[in-house]
Amino acid sequence: MGDRTHIQQGWRRTGLWLAVVALFGLIPRPLLAAEEGEGNENISEVLIHHTADGYYVALEPFVTIELPRIFLVRTSEGSWRLDAFGSTASALHSGRYVADYEGHRYESSAELEELIAAHHHLYAELHPREGELVLDLSITRHYVFGLIAALLVLALFIPVAQRYRKGIGRTTAPRGVLQNLAEVFIVFVRDEIARPNIGEKADRFLPYLLTAFFFILFCNLLGLVPNLGAATSNLAVTGVLALFTFIIGTIYASKDHWKHIFWPPGVPVFVKPILIPVEIMGLFTRHAALAIRLFANMTAGTLVILSLIGLIFMINALFGALVAWMSTLPSVLLTLFISAIKLLVAFIQAYVFTLLSALFIGMSVAEHDHEHHEHEEEAGNEPVVHAVPTSDGARVVVHG
Incomplete structure (x- = not known):
């Protein structure tokens, strides 16, 4: 009996400690979350990147494969040009294109290298330095x-x-x-x-x-x-x-x-x-x-x-x-x-x-055989004539 009481008291102490720890863990920690969340992606951005189309295939955690980029450009002289690159990074390295990411335009070589190093170029929108982008034929x-x-x-x-x-x-x-x-x-x-x-x-x-x-x-x-x-x-x-x-x-x-x-x-x-x-x-x-x-x-x-x-x-x-x-x-x-x-x-x-x-x-x-249905409707609307014999041998015509 004493052993059972001792075990019950032990379980109560364990449950009390778990409750205290859980209560401490449930206290919101926005400041700590801000410190730990620095540099982490927003959950909404992650959802968008995984569901939206893109110019890469992410085989995480192994490798991210960039897909070819193909652009139809109209130059400032009015001529047409077809640009083809093996990846988004190579398009930016060529110097012909700039990138827009989160409201900021990256134009210089140093900025573009920084963007590529952070892998944010995968989500950036590319524009030609000169001319007008007519059609994006890139593989997605x-x-x-x-x-x-x-x-x-x-x-x-x-x-x-x-x-x-x-x-x-x-x-x-x-x-x-x-x-x-x-x-x-x-x-x-x-x-x-x-x-x-x-x-x-x-x-x-x-x-x-x-x-x-x-x-x-x-x-x-x-x-x-x-x-x-x-x-x-x-x-x-x-x-x-x-x-x-x-x-x-x-x-x-x-x-x-x-x-x-x-x-x-x-x-x-x-x-x-x-x-x-x-x-x-x-x-x-x-x-x-x-x-x-x-x-x-x-x-x-x-x-x-x-x-x-x-x-x-x-x-x-x-x-x-x-x-x-x-x-x-x-x-x-x-x-x-x-x-x-x-x-x-x-x-x-x-x-x-x-x-x-x-x-x-x-x-x-x-x-649909509309004429057949129309004839059926017309036939249905015609009066039906019945000849009913009487006791004296005469016939009385009855219209239905």
């Missing part, structure tokens, strides 16, 4: 990630296509894990997305839908790899994908589609001038929403994960190392949970984009 990291995703799609489906060309999967059962897995997704896109939304013409648009589905899926999955990113978190990439859907729907649109837009049937004439602009706007806004939906969903997941990790450093700056260590486990567990959800979202967003693309294409290529 989202372009690189999109190119990697495209190459992975080719690496996956070229062997599968060769097997189908040999008859494997057509005259015989599919062979191998790769072909069976690919066929599951192909059949899913064909039977659950393309044919229900497009109908008889679905096979004509199936190659585009399959390409869009797998390209988006691989882009989304690359965003889950550390130090890489999703090309679909760039609005330009999702905008081009939505533009492809719009172009295909416009080229293959039926006459009924244009009739519904520029002269909606079944609507009073005085309402048509109001409805026509709405239909034209809807043609563009639904494709714009298609691009924004994919972009927003992929960007949001990255921001949430980076914010949860950033909480550890924010708590360390405000409350100290002890509280930061205590918050590490919850932050990491939440990050793992969000990462698992993001894995699910990677498949869902590929499915949703392909589904909506098939729906929009199906709406464009659909044909």
Whole structure:
């Protein structure tokens, strides 16, 4: 009994000391945070740099690869010049360009060397010393990630296509894990997305839908790899994908589609001038929403994960190392949970984009037999004549 009491008193003393230490750690320390935070990057800047596009690929903690810079410049004499450099640093070393960073222009060689030494040139905006920058054709990291995703799609489906060309999967059962897995997704896109939304013409648009589905899926999955990113978190990439859907729907649109837009049937004439602009706007806004939906969903997941990790450093700056260590486990567990959800979202967003693309294409290529419906309505409005016999053998005509 005495040993139990001694143990309980020991636990109470330990708990009291932990409470005191935790209370001390929870006291905000803005002055100390300011001293320790000198030279550290702002959390918001870190979030922006990791989610925004850039001219480098950061394979931290190993190396940062700078990407080629290509500029189309119009000189002061009015001629055109194409400048190509292997990296941002080499463009600044050439002496032809200056850098703008955080509201300050770096022009002299000493300033540019200082900027490059601090690695801030990666986030700077470059301008030619002479002339006018017309177009920036530089390679960006989202372009690189999109190119990697495209190459992975080719690496996956070229062997599968060769097997189908040999008859494997057509005259015989599919062979191998790769072909069976690919066929599951192909059949899913064909039977659950393309044919229900497009109908008889679905096979004509199936190659585009399959390409869009797998390209988006691989882009989304690359965003889950550390130090890489999703090309679909760039609005330009999702905008081009939505533009492809719009172009295909416009080229293959039926006459009924244009009739519904520029002269909606079944609507009073005085309402048509109001409805026509709405239909034209809807043609563009639904494709714009298609691009924004994919972009927003992929960007949001990255921001949430980076914010949860950033909480550890924010708590360390405000409350100290002890509280930061205590918050590490919850932050990491939440990050793992969000990462698992993001894995699910990677498949869902590929499915949703392909589904909506098939729906929009199906709406464009659909044909409606308006004359048949009009004849049915006219036939329905005609009176029905019934001849009813009477007891004396006469017939009475009854109009329905």
